[in-house]
Amino acid sequence: MVKSSSHNITIIGSGYVGMSLATLLSQYHKVTIVDIDKEKVKKINAGMSPVKDSMISDYLKYKDLNLRASSSLGGTIESADIAVIATPTDYDYETRYFDTSSVDMVVEEILQHNSEAVIVIKSTIPEGHTDLLKSKYKTNNIIFSPEFLREGQALQDNLYPSRIVIGSKCKNAKFFATILHEASLKKDVDILFTSSKEAEAIKLFSNTYLALRVAFFNELDTYAMSKGLNARDIINGLSLDDRIGDHYNNPSFGYGGYCLPKDTKQLLANFDSIPQELISSVISSNQTRKTFISDKILERESNTIGFYKLAMKKDSDNFRSSSILDLIDHVSNAGKKVIIFEPNINNKFFNGIEIDNNFESFKQRADLVVTNRQDDALSDIPDKVFTRDIFKEN
Numbered sequence: 001m002v003k004s005s006s007h008n009i010t011i012i013g014s015g016y017v018g019m020s021l022a023t024l025l026s027q028y029h030k031v032t033i034v035d036i037d038k039e040k041v042k043k044i045n046a047g048m049s050p051v052k053d054s055m056i057s058d059y060l061k062y063k064d065l066n067l068r069a070s071s072s073l074g075g076t077i078e079s080a081d082i083a084v085i086a087t088p089t090d091y092d093y094e095t096r097y098f099d100t101s102s103v104d105m106v107v108e109e110i111l112q113h114n115s116e117a118v119i120v121i122k123s124t125i126p127e128g129h130t131d132l133l134k135s136k137y138k139t140n141n142i143i144f145s146p147e148f149l150r151e152g153q154a155l156q157d158n159l160y161p162s163r164i165v166i167g168s169k170c171k172n173a174k175f176f177a178t179i180l181h182e183a184s185l186k187k188d189v190d191i192l193f194t195s196s197k198e199a200e201a202i203k204l205f206s207n208t209y210l211a212l213r214v215a216f217f218n219e220l221d222t223y224a225m226s227k228g229l230n231a232r233d234i235i236n237g238l239s240l241d242d243r244i245g246d247h248y249n250n251p252s253f254g255y256g257g258y259c260l261p262k263d264t265k266q267l268l269a270n271f272d273s274i275p276q277e278l279i280s281s282v283i284s285s286n287q288t289r290k291t292f293i294s295d296k297i298l299e300r301e302s303n304t305i306g307f308y309k310l311a312m313k314k315d316s317d318n319f320r321s322s323s324i325l326d327l328i329d330h331v332s333n334a335g336k337k338v339i340i341f342e343p344n345i346n347n348k349f350f351n352g353i354e355i356d357n358n359f360e361s362f363k364q365r366a367d368l369v370v371t372n373r374q375d376d377a378l379s380d381i382p383d384k385v386f387t388r389d390i391f392k393e394n
Helices: 016-025 038-045 053-064 099-114 128-139 155-160 171-183 196-227 232-239 258-273 278-299 325-333 359-365
Strands: 008-012 030-034 067-070 084-086 119-120 142-144 165-166 191-193 303-310 337-341 353-355 366-370
Touching: 008 016, 016 030, 016 053, 016 155, 016 171, 030 278, 038 067, 053 155, 053 191, 067 258, 084 099, 099 119, 099 128, 119 171, 128 142, 128 196, 142 171, 142 196, 155 171, 165 171, 165 196, 171 191, 196 258, 278 325, 303 325, 303 359, 325 337, 337 359
Parallel strands: 008 030, 008 084, 030 067, 084 119, 119 142, 165 191, 303 337, 303 366, 337 353
Antiparallel strands: none
16 A cells, blocks of 8 residues: 655653554654653653553564654644644533533643644543534634544554544544554545544444443343353353354453443433433343352352452453452452452552562462453462353453
């Protein structure tokens, strides 16, 4: 494929979305990634990834990338042709709305320095927020384009995208879609141009469907555990149906992480007075699963319960909104002695719970080791391990 001419691209935010896009696009364009965290900036400029993604790390180490990092947007944005916003938007329980303040502030600052730049919002935002910003700042240069990335495999998913969705049908939208497509290694990528509202809805409904699927197989597993049935056999029987498929069907302690908890809640808030049962049930099902698993742990009557890593997935350092945190609260509130093994935490305590990062000591002290995903490191204590990971997949 013949690549288009090189452009100046500024990406704001160095999380999974920002870093994967920066790595992808800096192969063909001049990319500056901006983050207020100066330690992350130092890491990137030293060729190290601030997020745990082996492919990003390899690209930073071995590929010839035109990439630099900065802690200041000013002096960088003036020459940008494209400004991509990839800052976090957490769900605010009081307002029942995403906290979009980081996105809003960045949009305003970009427009102050460079009103000609194409502004692409990659952060997850509520339906209608792009239109609100365009109206507020009287510009048509703002586009929403959702990302569909797996944590730890973000660059892989940008190199081989499931689809490219652009929330606009203007010339700039097609320009950005072309840049993404050209940088990917997938020849035939489905590209969909919609309104910004529809693109925002696609993101929220996509993640809510994934949460629904997690909840479904977790409830199947709950049923099997309660009835003394073999969950693996039941899931295998379902998965042989092509309409269901043999994927995303591995039981867990509940969904968590960056996206699913907040996106499901935002979609539910968007429904407001619109009739629904399923969306709210997905959220309540996840809480029910965590309570069920916690009770099963307590039934083991172990004196010391060890939680092996807080992250939901293998090869991840993210434990934001991890279901394991709720299990720890439930078990410790029941009066049990709890210890945690988590190499990504250097402190002696986490939320008042002891951290024991001496792995041999941890295994010896714990009467029961709870892990969301199986790990070969625990293979020597199979009788101590409690997990619902059937297929050894994330």
